[in-house]
Amino acid sequence: MQFMLLFSRQGKLRLQKWYVPLSDKEKKKITRELVQTVLARKPKMCSFLEWRDLKIVYKRYASLYFCCAIEDQDNELITLEIIHRYVELLDKYFGSVCELDIIFNFEKAYFILDEFLLGGEVQETSKKNVLKAIEQADLLQEKTENIYHSKHFHWCKKAY
């Protein structure tokens, strides 16, 4: 996979993950063009399209478009599966996910994506493992926050 984009029906970008090195300007340009192309598609059309020299696989879930760009020799059907798996992960984590969840907790969405895909390839096929890893990360985050906010820490900081 070369990149994955999530955008709303109004064309606002919610998530972007790039697995190829591109300059910022190019990224913006690609995003703009791709969003236009995908949004112009009618609902009954098939989920694959050819764009530049890449294959684009997109799927619409409620008001969000999940769009992946894959190379020539990649399997389009399995990319659809990957997109579906990612949505399932988000659903499990957020509990019945909606676009607002992704807007307000976008960093969690990125974490989940990073646990699931690495360098454009699936790295963890088990849903359970991915979610467990995220939970552990959450726990660590809470503990650190607690230490930060504890009185003992404040007292240590005051010592400076």
Add this chain to the structure above:
Amino acid sequence: MSATTVQILRLLRILGRNHEESSETMNDLLAQVATNTDTSRNAGNAVLFETVLTIMDIRSAAGLRVLAVNILGRFLLNSDKNIRYVALTSLLRLVQSDHSAVQRHRPVVVECLQETDASLSRRALELSLALVNSSNVRAMMQELQAFLESCPPDLRADCASGILLAAERFAPTKRWHIDTILHVLTKAGTHVRDDAVANLTQLIGGAQELHAYSVRRLYSALAEDISQQPLVQVAAWCIGEYGDLLVEGNCEDTEPPQVEEEDILALLETVLQSHMSLPATRGYALTALMKLSTRLQGDNNRIRKVVSIYGSCLDVELQQRAVEYNTLFQKYDHMRAAILEKMPLVERGGARVEEEAKERQTAAQLLEEAAPAPPEPQASKLLDLLDLLDGTPGNTQHPPLLDPSPEGALVNLLDLPCVPLPPAPIPNLKVFEREGVQLNMSFIRPPETPSLLLITVTTTNSSGGDVTHFICQAAVPKSLQLQLQAPSGNTLPAQGGLPITQLFKILNPNKAPLRLKLRLTYNHLGHSVQEIFEVNNLPVETWQ
């Protein structure tokens, strides 16, 4: 999860590519995966698709490939659009290698042409065009023509050119071919390629027996609709050429509605005046009118009037034509009939080039082709070249150069080396000798530019008299390029004085047989000498 399976299959594909052994060991495994996968869910379909891709890429057994094609055929019947799209794309890749297996699914593919989704119908169109062969060409053409009428505009151009190409390759009869092209022109005239007009005129010109039929069809098509420019151009040309056949009205197939001369002229005038006609079309129509002046029996006043009107037309091309035709009517009326005779068949440059390219291919593949391209086109080309070398006396030299028997041709093709020759020195050649004046040639083939031949011509004088005003000119066949450098001088002192050297550079990219004709003029022993001769016995290494 299926993603792992897919990755494993990918790995197998990479391992098996171009590797016989591993491909064989994988055969059973792939067959098993293909048959045991549950296709009710998309994940199963994804795995199956990956299996098909793997089978396509490795050196699999024939049975396995047929299995892959059948799986794709099953995909085509699936209700999910995505799967059908994926199947069509993969079948397109497979059609080159497993043509017969894909043919079995032709009806399903043709059905997919009716899809509403543009990307699907485009894929289906490409695949259908690839599947056309000589046996199913009529049925396929019907389907494709029906599709042409209903397809979205951006696909029209591709569809039209595809139909024309397929018709050209597999046309069972000339008449069917002309019908098909006519149909395409009427339906999608504006979308065809530019050379379609030229092709069609050439085709009609070549089909003697169909002149009357085609001109009649074109006339009726033109009478209905003059907006499709390529159609109008072809129709105008045909009416101009075969207008007499149109008026005669004795065509055996179509019922001949009597076509009056006045009608024809009126139609052409409408074309001329219509604002929809391109300038090129107008040019065609004007020329057609002129040709009709000799073909039709009626008097030519109407035509003269039209032509003189256009003598002051704003369009420069039309004006030029009209003025020239006007002059033809007035001053050169006696020549008019001769000038406006029926056109001879124009040689199709494109087809020639194709034949030559094919010949070169067979030479490169050596024994893989069962029957090499016939040497006739090669032979006739050589004949043409010989004629072009001005006034050659060497007509009797044809037999040793040509070898009409196929085995001989094969031997010649085998002679063409496919490994670069080591630069063996080419022997010098004495080409001319007269009264002590001698011409020698030495050849150099620089190894880094294989198509270049350098000839150094050395002229020596061993006689008792000087040679003055020595000029040497050369000619080579048309496919070669010759460059003469300035000679070192044009005087040869007597008794072995300083020789004159001159360098010829010959570019021979097609490795055509080298023929060289020389023309020498000089003054020697009190009289001027002019010699024209062909250099014989040129060593083969000079041009191979």
